[in-house]
Amino acid sequence: MPLSFLKKRKSPLWDRIHSDDATRLRLKYDTYYHIFEEQSGTRVVKDGKEFVMLSSNDYLGLSNHPKIKEAGKRAMEKWGSSTTGARLANGGRIFHRELEEKLADFLGKEACHVFSAGYLACASSITGFADRKDLLFADKNLHSSLWSGIKLSGARCERFAHNNPDHLREILEYEDDSVEKIFVLEGVYSMEGHIAKLPEFTKLAEEFRAFVVLDDAHGFGVLGNSGRGTADHFGMTDQVDVLCGSFSKSLAGVGGFVASTREAIDYMRSHSKQTIFSAALSPASCACAQAALEIMQEEPEHRARLQKNLERYRSILSDLELDTWESETPAIPIVLGEKEKVYYFWKALLEKGIYAIISIAPGVPPGKDLIRTAISAAHTDEDLDKIEDAMIYAKTKI
Numbered sequence: 120m121p122l123s124f125l126k127k128r129k130s131p132l133w134d135r136i137h138s139d140d141a142t143r144l145r146l147k148y149d150t151y152y153h154i155f156e157e158q159s160g161t162r163v164v165k166d167g168k169e170f171v172m173l174s175s176n177d178y179l180g181l182s183n184h185p186k187i188k189e190a191g192k193r194a195m196e197k198w199g200s201s202t203t204g205a206r207l208a209n210g211g212r213i214f215h216r217e218l219e220e221k222l223a224d225f226l227g228k229e230a231c232h233v234f235s236a237g238y239l240a241c242a243s244s245i246t247g248f249a250d251r252k253d254l255l256f257a258d259k260n261l262h263s264s265l266w267s268g269i270k271l272s273g274a275r276c277e278r279f280a281h282n283n284p285d286h287l288r289e290i291l292e293y294e295d296d297s298v299e300k301i302f303v304l305e306g307v308y309s310m311e312g313h314i315a316k317l318p319e320f321t322k323l324a325e326e327f328r329a330f331v332v333l334d335d336a337h338g339f340g341v342l343g344n345s346g347r348g349t350a351d352h353f354g355m356t357d358q359v360d361v362l363c364g365s366f367s368k369s370l371a372g373v374g375g376f377v378a379s380t381r382e383a384i385d386y387m388r389s390h391s392k393q394t395i396f397s398a399a400l401s402p403a404s405c406a407c408a409q410a411a412l413e414i415m416q417e418e419p420e421h422r423a424r425l426q427k428n429l430e431r432y433r434s435i436l437s438d439l440e441l442d443t444w445e446s447e448t449p450a451i452p453i454v455l456g457e458k459e460k461v462y463y464f465w466k467a468l469l470e471k472g473i474y475a476i477i478s479i480a481p482g483v484p485p486g487k488d489l490i491r492t493a494i495s496a497a498h499t500d501e502d503l504d505k506i507e508d509a510m511i512y513a514k515t516k517i
């Protein structure tokens with residue numbers, strides 16, 4: 120007797136998965152999730168062809184630094200691969216505390232908590248403090264990790280125009296004075312490369328008694344004294360209540376942090392689910408981040424080289440009259456405004472051995488479809504020559 124009647128009926132969700140346009144188009148144009156079979160410095164190899172990487176966030180070029188590799192190996196040897204649990208459950212280790220103390224000290228904050236991803240850290244910087252009764256004010260162009268934190272907090276959120284304190288003021292003036300207010304900002308906006316207008320925002324925060332959360336994933340290592348970040352760049356570390364960021368940019372690792380007062384970090388450890396229920400940062404990741412932090416302070420030549428590369432890269436793009444959305448940092452978009460143009464430009468770069476990344480609406484505002492690039496201290500003069508030739512060629516294709 121046929122047993123087909125025993126077969127489980129397929130869930131309609133499989134139809135959704137099967138007919139999803141976003142996935143179909145992504146696979147058709149093959150724009151994301153590429154796999155490289157080799158990596159050496161700024162060069163990566165795919166299907167035997169070498170590319171200059173122009174979209175990673177290794178701003179200081181530390182990802183291959185011998186001291187970092189050595190620190191990771193030693194930590195793995197001593198502590199094994201993982202502490203296999205959340206810190207609330209089976210404890211942190213002395214290396215977590217050491218990194219947290221060094222990072223807090225570097226950032227000019229009293230205390231710090233490290234996470235296994237920047238995404239978790241930045242989400243926690245909201246969920247650890249905001250509650251349902253609070254009112255969040257968020258820059259329209261925030262990173263997804265912050266939107267996740269905002270959503271999970273359950274608090275009402277008002278969006279203001281990107282990096283626009285005047286618009287924020289307009290919104291604030293409508294709101295009830297007695298509600299707790301939290302501003303959510305980025306130090307350097309990852310897609311646009313814009314630096315937050317922190318002096319204006321912190322002035323508003325003082326006037327409206329708002330709590331300020333600043334995600335400095337892209338300012339950390341790049342701006343401020345020895346790379347202390349955007350708050351330090353403006354001399355406003357004390358005006359920012361909570362600083363968060365990632366290890367996957369200038370520190371060339373994985374993980375993230377939230378820094379604030381001792382009391383606030385303890386409070387977050389009681390309230391953020393991402394802090395309570397997610398496994399601790401691994402021994403090797405912790406050791407690599409600590410080594411990178413030390414290098415940032417002991418070897419200023421990486422920032423100097425980044426600056427030099429940045430100047431040359433900017434002049435290449437400006438000679439070609441490419442629109443860089445007034446980026447002020449090593450995160451540099453090339454705005455082409457239409458997804459077709461972006462695609463052909465990107466293909467031409469690939470053809471010439473340059474790997475960059477496409478970002479189109481709704482990931483960016485309509486009309487701002489772009490190629491997102493980032494310059495690194497590790498780019499050599501030869502890399503920059505190659506980038507220049509490729510940009511000249513790509514410009515002819517749009």
Ligand SMILES: Cc1ncc(COP(=O)(O)O)c(C=O)c1O
Pocket residue numbers: 236237238239241262264305309334336337364365366367373374375
């Ligand atoms: C502004 C910002 N915040 C947070 C993150 C998350 O960091 P990670 O990728 O290390 O999880 C990123 C990473 O892209 C980012 O750009």
